[in-house]
Amino acid sequence: MILTAFFAALGQMTDPRFRRVLLLGVALTLALLIAASAGFVWLLGSLVGDQTTLPFIGEVTWLNDLVSWGSALLLAVLSVFLMIPVASAITSMFLDTVAQAVEDEHYPHLPAPTPVPFGDALRDTVNFLGVLIGANVLALLLYLILIATVALAPAAPFVFWGLNGFLLGREYFTLAAIRRVGRAEAKLLRSRHTGTIWIAGVLMAIPLTIPILNLIIPILGAATFTHLFHLLAPQAPRD
Numbered sequence: 001m002i003l004t005a006f007f008a009a010l011g012q013m014t015d016p017r018f019r020r021v022l023l024l025g026v027a028l029t030l031a032l033l034i035a036a037s038a039g040f041v042w043l044l045g046s047l048v049g050d051q052t053t054l055p056f057i058g059e060v061t062w063l064n065d066l067v068s069w070g071s072a073l074l075l076a077v078l079s080v081f082l083m084i085p086v087a088s089a090i091t092s093m094f095l096d097t098v099a100q101a102v103e104d105e106h107y108p109h110l111p112a113p114t115p116v117p118f119g120d121a122l123r124d125t126v127n128f129l130g131v132l133i134g135a136n137v138l139a140l141l142l143y144l145i146l147i148a149t150v151a152l153a154p155a156a157p158f159v160f161w162g163l164n165g166f167l168l169g170r171e172y173f174t175l176a177a178i179r180r181v182g183r184a185e186a187k188l189l190r191s192r193h194t195g196t197i198w199i200a201g202v203l204m205a206i207p208l209t210i211p212i213l214n215l216i217i218p219i220l221g222a223a224t225f226t227h228l229f230h231l232l233a234p235q236a237p238r239d
Helices: 002-010 016-046 064-094 095-106 119-146 150-192 194-205 215-231
Strands: 052-054 058-060
Touching: 002 095, 002 194, 002 215, 016 064, 016 095, 016 215, 052 064, 064 119, 064 150, 064 194, 064 215, 095 150, 095 194, 095 215, 119 150, 194 215
Parallel strands: none
Antiparallel strands: 052 058
């Protein structure tokens, strides 16, 4: 079932609406990461100041540059790590466009769905982004512990994929289902098919660790979960 949904989504990747969402998602993701990085560097620079007095050394003027470059390097590394939740969350805001393109192509007999108000979509995106980033930041500590323990180091990527797969599957399936059956029924369907949705989410999370490809996967994931909803709930009432 998951593979059926995936290959159906893959066959539609040339759809112009998919490309539009991809470009918007990439642009907003990069803008957010650049703004966050610039703000963080500016904040540290303001706290350190142009001149600092160190014990036994005296007054130094190079510490501000060191902190700025060091924090910029740190954020560059963290940006690779945070690209996954940020790109996924931002793309979820445009999931309705992807889902509509899928339904126009594969389910043209369906009536028009109930549109999700922009305010609700934005709120869901912000909440999803917060949960993804928060969970991954906390999990980062666990990854470091696992990596430091040589015998457990191989488990680190599986923890990463399992965590993000659960969160991504949960959110993307819910957003795809809300359009057709409402929020309450979407949550009920999600609870009935937790295992399938989690596995599909893990299969989405794994390629998200590959640079460049991780920019395309959220679009492909949105389309896949739209198909998965229709496969899991073909008889669900449509609005």
